[in-house]
Amino acid sequence: xxxxxxxxxxxxxxIKSPSGCAREILGGSATYFSISASFFTRVNLVATVGMxxxxxxxKLIKGFSVDTKGLETKNGRxxxxxxxxxxxxxxxxxxxxxxxxxAEFRPDIPREYKDNKYLFLANIDPDxxxxxxxxxxxxxxxxxxxxxxWIQTKRASLKKLMSKVDAIFLNxxxxxxxxxxxxxxxxxxHLVSLGPRYVIIKRGEYGSLLFSKDGAFSAPAYLLDRVCxxxxxxxxxxxxxxxxxxxTDNLSPQNMKKALLHGTVMASFAVxxxxxxxxxxxxxxxIETRYKDLRRLITP
Amino acid sequence: xxxxxxxxxxxxxxIKSPSGCAREILGGSATYFSISASFFTRVNLVATVGMxxxxxxxKLIKGFSVDTKGLETKNGRxxxxxxxxxxxxxxxxxxxxxxxxxAEFRPDIPREYKDNKYLFLANIDPDxxxxxxxxxxxxxxxxxxxxxxWIQTKRASLKKLMSKVDAIFLNxxxxxxxxxxxxxxxxxxHLVSLGPRYVIIKRGEYGSLLFSKDGAFSAPAYLLDRVCxxxxxxxxxxxxxxxxxxxTDNLSPQNMKKALLHGTVMASFAVxxxxxxxxxxxxxxxIETRYKDLRRLITP
Numbered sequence: 052x053x054x055x056x057x058x059x060x061x062x063x064x065x066i067k068s069p070s071g072c073a074r075e076i077l078g079g080s081a082t083y084f085s086i087s088a089s090f091f092t093r094v095n096l097v098a099t100v101g102m103x104x105x106x107x108x109x110k111l112i113k114g115f116s117v118d119t120k121g122l123e124t125k126n127g128r129x130x131x132x133x134x135x136x137x138x139x140x141x142x143x144x145x146x147x148x149x150x151x152x153x154a155e156f157r158p159d160i161p162r163e164y165k166d167n168k169y170l171f172l173a174n175i176d177p178d179x180x181x182x183x184x185x186x187x188x189x190x191x192x193x194x195x196x197x198x199x200x201w202i203q204t205k206r207a208s209l210k211k212l213m214s215k216v217d218a219i220f221l222n223x224x225x226x227x228x229x230x231x232x233x234x235x236x237x238x239x240x241h242l243v244s245l246g247p248r249y250v251i252i253k254r255g256e257y258g259s260l261l262f263s264k265d266g267a268f269s270a271p272a273y274l275l276d277r278v279c280x281x282x283x284x285x286x287x288x289x290x291x292x293x294x295x296x297x298x299t300d301n302l303s304p305q306n307m308k309k310a311l312l313h314g315t316v317m318a319s320f321a322v323x324x325x326x327x328x329x330x331x332x333x334x335x336x337x338i339e340t341r342y343k344d345l346r347r348l349i350t351p
Numbered sequence: 352x353x354x355x356x357x358x359x360x361x362x363x364x365x366i367k368s369p370s371g372c373a374r375e376i377l378g379g380s381a382t383y384f385s386i387s388a389s390f391f392t393r394v395n396l397v398a399t400v401g402m403x404x405x406x407x408x409x410k411l412i413k414g415f416s417v418d419t420k421g422l423e424t425k426n427g428r429x430x431x432x433x434x435x436x437x438x439x440x441x442x443x444x445x446x447x448x449x450x451x452x453x454a455e456f457r458p459d460i461p462r463e464y465k466d467n468k469y470l471f472l473a474n475i476d477p478d479x480x481x482x483x484x485x486x487x488x489x490x491x492x493x494x495x496x497x498x499x500x501w502i503q504t505k506r507a508s509l510k511k512l513m514s515k516v517d518a519i520f521l522n523x524x525x526x527x528x529x530x531x532x533x534x535x536x537x538x539x540x541h542l543v544s545l546g547p548r549y550v551i552i553k554r555g556e557y558g559s560l561l562f563s564k565d566g567a568f569s570a571p572a573y574l575l576d577r578v579c580x581x582x583x584x585x586x587x588x589x590x591x592x593x594x595x596x597x598x599t600d601n602l603s604p605q606n607m608k609k610a611l612l613h614g615t616v617m618a619s620f621a622v623x624x625x626x627x628x629x630x631x632x633x634x635x636x637x638i639e640t641r642y643k644d645l646r647r648l649i650t651p
Contacts, residue, residue: 140533233440235556236574256535257557258571269648271558271569274536308651348569349649351608 053191054093055297056164057084058183059173059286060130060153061098061112061122066325067135067146070279076326077108078132080173080196083283086327087290087317088171089115090338091298095164097121101129101152115330120161125152140278141255158183169297172216173286174198177208184215192302194218194293196285202229214246220289222253235260239267249307251292251314253285261311268308273319273345280325284318291317316341353491354393355597356464357384358483359473359586360430360453361398361412361422366625367435367446370579376626377408378432380473380496383583386627387590387617388471389415390638391598395464397421401429401452415630420461425452440578441555458483469597472516473586474498477508484515492602494518494593496585502529514546520589522553535560539567549607551592553585561611568608573619573645580625584618591617616641 059081065074081098088094095118100109102124113119130153133146156175160183168191172180180195187193193216201209202225209229213219219242227233230241235252239262242250250262256278258271292314299306316338320329364378381398388394395418400409402424413419430453433446456475460483468491472480480495487493493516501509502525509529513519519542527533530541535552539562542550550562556578558571592614599606616638620629 234576234578236576240576254557257554258569260574267574267648268651269558269571269574271571274560274567274569276534276536276540278534305651312651346651348567349651351568351605351612351646351649 052092053169053297053300054095054164054167055088055169055171055293056095056097056160056167057081057088057171057173057290058097058158058160059084059171059175060156061096061100061104062130062132062153063104064282064326065131065133065146066280066282067137068280069137069140073280073325075131077111078282078326079130080283080286082112083286083321083327084171084173084290084293085117086112086115086330087287087321088294088297089117090317090330090335091291091294091313092169094118094294095121095161095167097158097160097164099123099125099152099156099158101125101127104129111327121158121164123159125155127152134282136281140281143282160186168192169293171195171289171293173289174201177201177205177212180212181208181215184212192217192293192296194220194289196220196289197225199225199228210245213242216247218249218251218292219247220251220253220285222255222285226250226252236267251311253288255281255284259288259311259315261307263304263307265304268311270311270315271348273315273341274348275319275323278322281322283327284322287321288314288318291315312342312345313338316345352392353469353597353600354395354464354467355388355469355471355593356395356397356460356467357381357388357471357473357590358397358458358460359384359471359475360456361396361400361404362430362432362453363404364582364626365431365433365446366580366582367437368580369437369440373580373625377411378582378626379430380583380586382412383586383621383627384471384473384590384593385417386412386415386630387587387621388594388597389417390617390630390635391591391594391613392469394418394594395421395461395467397458397460397464399423399425399452399456399458401425401427404429411627421458421464423459425455427452434582436581440581443582460486468492469593471495471589471593473589474501477501477505477512480512481508481515484512492517492593492596494520494589496520496589497525499525499528510545513542516547518549518551518592519547520551520553520585522555522585526550526552536567551611553588555581555584559588559611559615561607563604563607565604568611570611570615571648573615573641574648575619575623578622581622583627584622587621588614588618591615612642612645613638616645
């Protein structure tokens with residue numbers, strides 16, 4: 052088991068979904084990622100919040116044994132995001148984004164994390180992702196996420212980033228947008244040609260695809276009879292994937308496929324309740340049970 | 352290897368797709384189904400065409416060793432359908448439908464087919480499907496397809512039909528519409544509760560789901576770098592599924608999963624060219640190769 056460092060956002064979300072409305076709940080890419088990964092390995096979190104960040108949320112994150120030494124409190128308000136899934140559970144409609152202290156995020160990485168071999172750069176400015184990556188030359192496995200905004204505004208930086216990370220996580224629309232290919236196989240191949248060893252394409256309720264020079268692996272989503280709030284599913288998925296890799300410390304192609312299935316399982320829990328609430332109710336045994344269910348779902 | 356009987360439509364299609372436009376090409380549910388299934392077992396086709404049906408198309412179907420004794424020629428014009436995939440490769444926009452002789456389709460099933468143990472009722476009026484089914488009381492495995500039109504207009508008949516067949520093939524929108532459930536797991540469970548032993552939900556480029564009382568199995572679509580024309584993919588899929596079951600004459604739950612994968616492989620060929628043209632170029636070896644590829648795609 053190795054330490055896994057994640058750098059990203061901790062936020063306060065307001066979510067409208069067919070299941071109801073939740074205000075100022077704990078969100079953010081690094082939150083979902085770190086809590087998901089904490090079920091597999093030791094996780095170190097680097098993010099920034101404002102003076103208004105509720106102490107109970109900091110305690111909640113710490114409760115999952117996530118190391119929060121790198122969770123800085125800055126003068127100002129915490130990053131806020133408001134979104135709705137009322138029209139379409141598979142696609143968030145952003146109502147409001149207030150970056151607040153996150154706009155000036157310049158992560159100050161605690162010295163004791165400098166030797167972390169497993170690193171995840173959640174969705175932030177790709178130039179900042181590149182800057183951080185340069186400080187982890189000795190890393191063993193690095194992953195990153197991005198979003199449509201950076202694809203549109205910082206394409207060159209993102210392309211450079213892709214050539215330097217081991218795994219890039221994008222959703223299907225982002226993969227199509229970045230590659231300019233509407234065909235998923237062509238999009239995956241194009242992204243692999245840019246340098247990352249693994250390209251992971253997230254397809255929401257349809258599962259995910261893992262592309263590498265060795266070929267492709269397809270995983271369906273875990274079948275749920277109710278989805279409450281899809282927020283953070285992608286980051287939870289990445290947290291399960293990276294957490295499993297760091298736990299097993301095994302970079303074989305076969306282990307990547309198992310990691311994809313563990314990411315799938317973790318995402319299935321995330322969407323069953325608002326915020327990270329579902330993770331307060333599960334144990335490692337529940338993860339194992341769903342992993343077995345998922346294996347059955349894909350075994351001919 | 353057992354005989355497989357299919358009752359459905361033979362049509363002349365005019366298709367617009369991003370790959371171009373094709374006029375008056377061979378189409379119809381029973382055409383796609385029978386040619387796909389012919390790679391696995393002996394297929395008997397029951398359908399109707401008009402006086403204008405080109406002889407070369409009849410020869411083309413016969414060329415796949417499909418028995419066309421039940422392909423009746425009636426006074427009138429052949430069923431025509433015109434559709435476009437220019438806006439969305441995953442969803443046909445119907446431009447024109449002319450039922451012609453198909454409107455009065457009352458299948459006259461050749462006596463020598465009466466003992467066929469494997470039967471597929473392609474998309475026709477559910478009352479007609481029920482009528483035919485009653486004449487095959489001794490069947491071993493029966494499958495049927497339907498469409499949104501019948502769900503809206505003949506719901507009760509369709510429900511009755513479902514309680515009498517072994518396998519029902521629907522696409523995801525039809526499954527949601529019929530069950531009134533937007534959640535796929537709930538939709539699948541609801542359909543299974545109506546009586547069919549197997550519910551197969553087709554999800555286009557996202558693959559398919561097989562539901563039964565024993566649980567679910569998920570298969571991705573075969574990854575293609577180019578889709579020319581998705582017309583007939585669902586019928587080709589059902590043809591591969593039913594053809595494989597009839598060939599192996601094995602009704603075990605595990606064989607159903609293999610059948611689903613064979614259906615997936617056959618559908619992947621169908622969409623690579625207009626009409627059934629792709630099947631003129633493949634051999635059994637090509638099916639085996641894609642089947643192995645597909646197994647690799649889903650094996651962790």
